[in-house]
Amino acid sequence: MESFPVPSLPEELLAEIFLRAPSLEDLARISMANNYCHDIISDPYFVRCVPLHRYPSFFLGFFTRDGFKPVQPPHPSASISNLLLTASDLSFSFLPFPGSWIVQDICDGRALLSRSHGSKGDQESIFMHLAVCDPLSRRYVLLPPLPDDLYTYVQDLCHNGFNYRCETFLVPRGECVVAETSFKVIWMARGHKKLLVLIFSSVVGKWHAVTSLDGQCIGKVISFSRRVHSRRSYAYGCFYWKMGEARKVLALDTRKMEFFFSNSPLGYLEYDCAVVEAGEGRLGIFALFHHMTGTRLHLYCTTKKKEAWSTDEWCLEKTIQLPPTAHDYRIMCATNGYLFMQYTQGSSYPSSKYGYILMGVKTFLFERFYETNRPSSFPTPYFGFPPSLSPPSI
Known part of the structure; x- marks a missing residue:
């Protein structure tokens, strides 16, 4: 580890400063500055104090059923x-x-x-x-x-x-x-x-x-x-499930532990979907729309914040054209601010390849992270x- 001068500050004060690091990447860089900083950050008491909910x-x-698949x-x-x-x-x-x-x-x-x-x-x-x-x-x-x-x-x-x-x-x-x-x-x-x-x-x-x-x-x-x-999807303290034939969403409020039904903006062909936190307290629903011209991802958002939103008031906020180099896109789930999707490349088994991508629900940026010859049903x-x-x- 390359050594930098040891700061002439008490350990307790340095720990308080380190806890205010803007990101975990910054905290990691600080820990590599010298052995003194590394010892402070790796201390179990410091680790318990790190506000992970901020990052x-x-x-x-x-x-999958075959075990853990690390990102590549x-x-x-x-x-x-x-x-x-x-x-x-x-x-x-x-x-x-x-x-x-x-x-x-x-x-x-x-x-x-x-x-x-x-x-x-x-x-x-x-x-x-x-x-x-x-x-x-x-x-x-x-x-x-x-x-x-x-x-x-x-x-x-x-x-x-x-x-x-x-x-x-x-x-x-x-x-x-x-x-x-x-x-x-x-x-x-x-x-x-x-x-x-x-x-x-x-x-x-x-x-x-x-x-x-x-x-x-x-x-x-x-x-x-x-x-x-x-x-199921999770947003703002509630779990959501889309109902099959009806334009309804079943929701479970985990704070009150009560169920309720709400209306959905989805059309008949938009059956593959996930509920997300769209920002500013609004709910969002991502839905796949398969068309002869390709697969599109529709984002519907409520027009009111979650404290007083009415599910009758939805608007189509964004349409994203998915890459035409793949097909058979599927939404697996939405979690931690990402949409988790699977896609297929190739037209016939066993030459087909299956890939997985993440898309930020607010940035709309795609990250490819894994490819395999065998699809996974419920990753x-x-x-x-x-x-x-x-x-x-x-």
Whole structure:
């Protein structure tokens, strides 16, 4: 490490100055100035004080059923992704029954995983075994089974909700947290005209039902006739799902834990979409529009801020023509200020190649980061910080 003169300031004052660095890149450059600065910044107490919520996280790769796929050079995060591979256990071999877990979600440095050994239709299969872990610190929490009163509702869904679909995911930390290591998990199952939603809080340490559309307990299984089509999105404290046939969006407010429906501006052919934070408190919806002249990306925005927005008041704000060198574009998800998309190059298998790109939802800039010969059905993106600046999340 090249040495620069040691500043003649107390260590405590230097730490306060370093904490006000404009970016994490600046903080990294300061740590390389000399050993004295490096020791201050790498100290565990300093790391805990770094206001990571002020900085944008780095896209480091994504999980598939085949494991973790790091970003490839020349992507700017490739070096940090390599550090992550060295410092963490992304195969989750520290969990009980290693090799049997599937990544369901990644959020705030935590991974939500599931495994099941039951036959389809029983409670163990539909509910699964769940674990939340920190791959950097190797800490984990095995979530408890359902209490008897909630097990009855799961049993009812198994017996009467044929062709059910389960979805488990983490609730983003947000602004109001009890502790940096606290977390919430949502488990949702959709059967034939039925919806069952449960939530686990690490603070309380148990599962409970949340509130339904009509104010009654969703644990009683509400009527759910509309088919959910899109993968979930998250914006301004709410999860969103586009309904299949109707021009409706189902939303879950994670602060009140209440569901509501709102209108959607999307046309019949705009079925592949994602809800985003469009800036200035407005909601946005990106939607793919496939046409004989190529694939376009439409951005619709609300005309009011989120505190008082009406979903009847949408406007088409931007149209983006996607590169014609690829085809079969798909929106995989929207997270951390990016739209995550998959595309295909080539006209026939096995000569086709599949690539993945990120697009900033505010900058509209594209970043290609991975190419493969095998597509991934449900990739889960991993955003994080350099390992040296990542305190334990469990």
